[in-house]
Amino acid sequence: MHLRKITFSILAISVLAATPSWADLALATSKNCMSCHHSDRKVVGPAYKEIAKRYTNEPLALAALTTKIQKGGAGVWGVVPMPANPQVSEAEAQKLAAWVLSLR
Ligand code: HEC
Numbered sequence: 001m002h003l004r005k006i007t008f009s010i011l012a013i014s015v016l017a018a019t020p021s022w023a024d025l026a027l028a029t030s031k032n033c034m035s036c037h038h039s040d041r042k043v044v045g046p047a048y049k050e051i052a053k054r055y056t057n058e059p060l061a062l063a064a065l066t067t068k069i070q071k072g073g074a075g076v077w078g079v080v081p082m083p084a085n086p087q088v089s090e091a092e093a094q095k096l097a098a099w100v101l102s103l104r
Pocket of ligand 1: 028031032033034035036037044045046051065068069073074075076077078079080081082083085088096097100
């Protein structure tokens with residue numbers, strides 16, 4: 001009984017981890033992004049869905065957001081700055097930017 005429950009949890013976790021958007025949410029959580037951002041509503045930073053909407057049909061957004069995630073910046077959404085995120089590699093930043101842009 002107990003063992004079956006554990007097996008089920010392991011199965012559920014592997015299914016979630018195999019789904020790209022969940023894997024990226026886990027990455028964003030581990031990189032501290034979710035302490036300032038939520039997908040659906042503004043926290044300290046803008047909602048990821050609002051970001052995705054803003055850059056619809058913006059071919060350069062992926063590169064710009066990748067840089068911004070790593071280096072930080074201000075002035076696009078208001079006066080509150082996003083600090084630099086040196087714990088994020090360029091590959092991770094690009095993955096996170098692509099994930100955010102996919103959320104609309
Ligand atoms: C300390 C709070 C904080 C943390 C931590 C943070 N952000 Fe932000 N983020 C902000 C704020 C504030 C803005 C709005 C900046 C602006 O107006 O230019 C922002 C903006 C953004 C944008 C939109 C940038 C633009 O130019 O439109 C993206 C994408 C983003 N954050 C992703 C991330 C990711 C991914 C992480 C984790 C690596 C992260 N943020 C961590 C506060 C934060």
